[in-house]
Amino acid sequence: MKQAVDYKLKLGYRMRKSYISYVMMTPFLVAFLFFTVLPVLAAVLLSFTDFNMLQLPQITGFDNYKxxxxxxxxxxxxxxxxMILTFVNGPIGYLVAFLLAWLINEMPNKARVIITFIFYAPSISGNVYFIWKFLFSGDAYGFINGFLMRMGFINEPVLWLTNVGTAMVVVILVQFWTSLGASFLAFIAGFQSVDRSQYEAAAIDGVRNRFGELWYVTIPNMKPMLLFGAVMLIANTFSVGAVTDELTGGHMSIQASTLTIVNHMTDYGSVRYEMGYASAIAVILFLLVYFSKRLIFRLLRW
Amino acid sequence: MAKKINHSILGTVILGLVLLLFGTFMALPMIYAVGSAFKPLEEIFLFPPRLLPQNPTFGNFKQMQDLLSNLWVPFERYLFNSIFVSLASTGLYLVIATLAAYPLAKHSFPGKNWIREIITIALMFTASVTGVVQYLLMSMVGMINTYASVILPSLANTMGVFLCIQYLSTLPDSMLEAGKVDGAGEFRIFARLVLPNIRPVLFTVLIFQFQAAWNMAPGGVVYSEELKTLPLVLSQIATAGISRAGVGSAAALVMMLPPIIVFIISQSKVMETMAHSGIKE
Structure with missing residues (x-):
């Protein structure tokens, strides 16, 4: 008991002593609390209610989840x-991003800057993925159709974005195109931060080629970047919504063929104003994101 | 001279070819956009389609302006909104993110590890995941349909704070101790010693935040035309299908250029920062 009181006193003292640290963090923490922490907590509470934004929320227990x-x-x-998007763009996208970063690192210096730019440009130019709509246009004027027809692969235009079979493939491609992003840059920077002398040491120890270098030297050195990349990737794959909205109409896509969880949530939240139900979807999404992160960190702790 | 690991020329060529394949895929939409933006309408309907225009024209840019100017709001107003929102968001964020990152990296105080842990987890909760409830909260405090409803949510971004913490952790404590010995207050140390030494990460946060802010198209938080930004109106152009490919491409160019210019300027700094981005367990 006495110890607890002591600790409290000490805590109060330590907090007072470092008040300036709290002052410095306050502006950011206020924004963070209001726009991230509060929405997450509010979503958890609202998910147990029926709420249409006009009347007060009615508590309904687990009805939304049922x-x-x-x-x-x-x-x-x-x-x-x-899940399909996450599994394809997750592990495969991660490997491809890593291999691309590695390939770029193997290129001569000047080429490296230009190639990095080409690969990163789509991620910074943001919302322009609507260009893909023109490339995959379902008539013969669409660039992809025109190209494939001229090469003789297909005889008539393919309705890429409205075919249940092809729409998802296009979404996966475009999602990959826009999301190399921060993890890719972290990988490239990670490759360049590996101490050169370690490669020489590896050569003496008998490493003979690029793959040996990659496996025995580079990857162990890059573990923190690999974790950062994984976090960014989880964030990206679970929040897919804008790309499907733009290309295939998201929640209005044919037979819901490319509808994502975010699309479904936006549909209920912003279109139908069923906030309780939309919140329950958000909570499921939070849980998916959080546990994927735990799982991936466990896997990467080789 | 130590033994060198064998990097064969053939290997470099093969790796280069793989890169070329992926590079073509990555660059295709950009090349298409640049080409089509200067195509007259009749060339959009050429079969087979070509990437580059034969008789380049600026007509699409003019048409984009006309399409986006309605009775109340000229095109320039959207442009102004986009620039204003992006600059305000980037400027404010740089200040509050670095201010928060400094104590989180260099001070010790109760709750520090908690806050850092929460920030790392929040890296994964993107705006589209929290967006719907965010909208609800903003409407409760009457923030909907103001510039604030576009700018303020972007300040809660955790990526910049995270990168600043990681970078700041690499600064030697002795450097900051010197300031304390001289009797400087924390804010003074922050302005005189911390900020000048974290310039690479400042540039990185600048490009990330600017790019995010420039591309923000928050659904529903603004409905007055006077407050809308370019991304909100530009993507409407593309909904009309292939006949708008020229105008749409012109719009895409307008959207792409600012972030790309900022990236080219700050590229080397970005690489320096990303080398410290790793998550240590």
Whole structure:
């Protein structure tokens, strides 16, 4: 008991002593609390209610969650689509980004700057993925159709964005195109920060080629960047929504073929104003994101 | 001279070819956009389609302006909004992110590890995940349809704070101790010793934040035309299908240029920062 009081006193003292640290953090923490922490907490609370933004929320217990998993087949489709995107653009996208960064690192100095720019430019130019709509246009004037027809691969234009079979493929490609992003830059920087003398030491120890270098020297040195890349990637793959909205109409896509969890949430939150239900979807999304991070960190702790 | 690891020329060529393949895929939309932006309408409907225009024209840019100017708001107003919102967001964020990162990296105080842990987790909660409830909270405090509803949420971004903390952790404590011995207050140390020594990360946060702010298209938080930014209106152009490919491409060029210019200027600094971006367990 006495110890607890002591600790409290000490805590109060330590907090007072470092008040300036709190002052410095306050502006950011206020924004962070209001726009990130509070929405997350509010979503958890609202997910147990029925709330249309006009009347007060009605507590309904687990009804929203029951509805999600037992009645809402469209939601299960959204989960399935998001999982497909996550599995393809997650591990595969991660490997490709890593291999690309490695390839770029193997190139001569001047080429490296230009190639880095070409690969990173799509991520910084943001919303211009609507260009893909013109490239994949379903008529013969679309560049992809025109090219494939001239080469003789297809005889008539393919409706890339409205075919259930092809829409998802296009979304996966475009999502990869826009999301190399920060993790890719971290990988490239990571490659360049490996101490050169370690490669010489490896050569003496008998490493003979690029792959040996990569496996025995580079990867162990880059572990922190690899974790950072994984975090960024989880963030990207679970929040896919804008790309599907733009290319295939998101929640209005044919047979919900490219509907993602974010699309479904926006549909209920911003279109139908069923805030309780939208919040429950958000909570599922938070949990998916959080546990994927735990899982991936465990996997990467080789 | 130590033994060198064998980097064969053939290997470099093969790796280069793989890069070329991916590079073509990455660059295709950009090349298409640059080409189509200067194509007259009749060339959009050429079969087979070509990448580059035969008779380049500026018509698409003019048409974009006309399409986006409605009775109340000229095109320039959207442009102004975009620039204003991006600069305000970037400027404010640089200040509050560095101010928060300094104590989180260099001071010790109760709650520090908690806050750092929460910030790392929040890296994954992007705006599109929290967006719907964010909208609800903003409407409760009457913030909807103001510049603030566009700018303020972008200040809660954790990526910049995270990068600043990682970079600041690499600065030697002795450097900051020297300031304390001289009797300088924390804010003075921050302005005189910390800021000048973290310039690379400042540039990096600048490009990330500017790019994010420039591309923000928050759904529903502004409905007055006077407050809308370019991304909100430009993507409407593309909804009309292939006949708008020329105008759409012109719009894409307008959207792409500012972030790309900022990136080219700050590129080397960005690389220096990303080398410290790693997450240590």
């Amino acid at each position: 509805r999600l998993f037992l009645e809402d087949e469209v939601f299960l489709t959204a989960v399935k689509n998001t």
